[in-house]
Amino acid sequence: MILSALRTATLTAALSAAAAAHAAAPAPAAAGARANxxxxxxxxxxxxxxxxxxxxIDDPAALRWRLLDGRTGKLANKDGALVSTGGWGxxxxxxxxxxxxxxxxxVFEGxxxxxxxxxxxxxxxxxxxxKxxxxxxxxxxxxxxPVVVMVHGSENYSGVDLYYQQYLFxxxxxxxxxYDKRGTGGSTGKYTQNFHELSDDAVAALAEAQRLGGARVGRIGYLGGSQGGWIAPLAASKTPQAQFVEVGFGLADGVLAEDRDQVVLDLRAAGFGDAATLRKARELTDATGLIASSNGQRGWTELAAVRKKYEAQPWWTSVKGEYSGLVATHTRDQIMAEFKKYDYEVSWDYDxxxxxxxxxxxxxWVLGGDDIEAPSEETQKRxxxxxxxxxxIASVVFPQADHGILEYEKDAKGERQHTRTADGYLRMLLDWIKRxxxxxxxYGTAKQLAGPK
Structure with a gap:
């Protein structure tokens, strides 16, 4: 949600690939297929x-179909025929x-x-x-x-162009x-992850929705997914007109908790989930969190001390997290070079x-019980x-769902391949918005944690 672009094998390779993808224009054939x-x-x-x-979708020569029950697939022309591939595979x-x-x-399935x-x-x-x-x-x-205002997550693409809810709901x-968050799509400004600025934009978005909709607007509120789970409630606290807030797969914890809890999942999956090892890993995430939250101005002494104590231990190489694994395995100069490129003004201190x-x-709040992007165990408790x-606050969990409330299956390499949105999730959001x-x-496999039904 915060620095997920840094998860690739090397930081510089990730940035080079991302830059190439954004800079490349569609080939003429792809553009023609897109137009069709x-x-x-x-x-x-x-x-x-x-x-x-x-x-x-982000593929200019394809579309994505979706049903209310969560089934979905990608449509693309292949060898002169329109072919659907399931989920995101x-x-x-x-x-x-x-x-x-x-x-x-x-015609869909007859x-x-x-x-x-x-x-x-x-x-x-x-x-x-x-603007x-x-x-x-x-x-x-x-x-x-009823009207819902969509609050962005950390994505840097156009919500106006790509949010499917504008058709399904x-x-x-x-x-x-x-709307396009600042610095994306047709909006001006610099892309940011400053929750306070983004929540102010969300306040303005709700006011604009009311202005445009006039007497047709009934209940109105926010829906924020992922990073939007920090922003939507904050926006509602500044917006007396907001009558509801929905959060999907967000965290009721600080930003640093995302990386910390991902590291716990990494170690458990690798067979290092004992309490002693997790305490050691917490020393690491405290150090890397200090580095990340200070934009590299603090934390290096602490990281050096943790490296000296634990780098040779078998669990060390299993650490990935949102950024801890990369920070721990790269030099200070490498990390600082990347910080200069990723100046997103993240609200690291937001509680x-x-x-x-x-x-x-x-x-x-709707959570995925098997979310490895934003682990939800602590958020469920809170x-x-x-x-x-x-x-x-009504809180619900889909026990087997990953980030996005997505179901998945594992491929031969053990990697998750998302297959669909969990049945019941979209219907649940609509019921809450309406009533x-x-x-x-x-609602499918959902289980309520607390709050009114």
Missing amino acids: LACHVGAYRLDDGRSLTLGR ERADGVKVALGRCGEGI HRGEPVKLDVVDTAFDGAGV LRGRLVLPAGQDKV PSEGVGVFV PMPVLRTLKTPQL LAALGRAGRP GTLDGWP
Whole structure:
């Protein structure tokens, strides 16, 4: 969520690859294929009543289909035929999709699908010292509807271009306001991970959604995923108009906890989960956390001491984390060079608990019990305690879900291949947005930790 780009084998290789990917323009053939598919982006109503969306992804020559139950796949032209590959993998899943002419219907697994009419308004509005690009998407008509403002995670791409919720949710009766976070897409400013600035932008986004929607806006609130789990509640604390907050796969803990808890999972997976080893690893993450949070100005003496004590021990090479493994295995000069390139103004010192303890706006937190990007064990404990203490927080966990509330299977190398969004997750979000309650149980494999249903 914070420095995930630093997880590759070498820091410089990661940056070179990322720079090349962003700099490269689509090849003419890819651009042509993109043009053929782009006009089909939107929501469709299948003849059995289900909602299906076709949305853009980072591959310019492909689309992603999604169903409300969480099934998903990538569509791309291959050897003159439209092929679906399941989840986020490259294996054909046998799902048959036929696209007609632009603006016409589709056929999905033998079911005819007609385009869902939506009311769409594009806008530009003022954030905290920046101009932000946004879009309000409502179900067609004049009825009052609930509206959710999408709060970015750490991604650096355009939410207006790529957020699928702007099609899926309105097809289910919920309006969506999407915007490009500062420094991304069509928004000005510098990309940042300063939660305070980003929360101010989110406040402005909600106000713009209300302005555009006018009398059609009913309940309105925020949905923040991943890093957005720090930002959305903070924005709500500044926004009396917000009537709900939803957080998906976020942390009710500080930023440094993400790396620390990932290291614990690394060591447990490698067979080094005993208490003594985890205490030693905590010394390491305390040192690397000090280096990261001070932008390399402190922590090197502490890291040198930890290296001297433990570098030769067998568990040392199993440490990965968000950044600890890389910081521990590279020189000071290498790390400092990368810090200069990744000047994101991360809110390292942000503690979410004061906001969560005092925020009166009802919240729904949905966690993955098998999340290795943002390990949720401590967050589950904290949210359950807040719920028992009477705070208006409902917390739910999908026990086998990874980050993004995604299900997965392991490949031959033991690496996770995400296959779908967990069944029940999207329906749960919609129920809470519409009514502020979870009255549609069961939601797949979800289990409630605490709070009102």
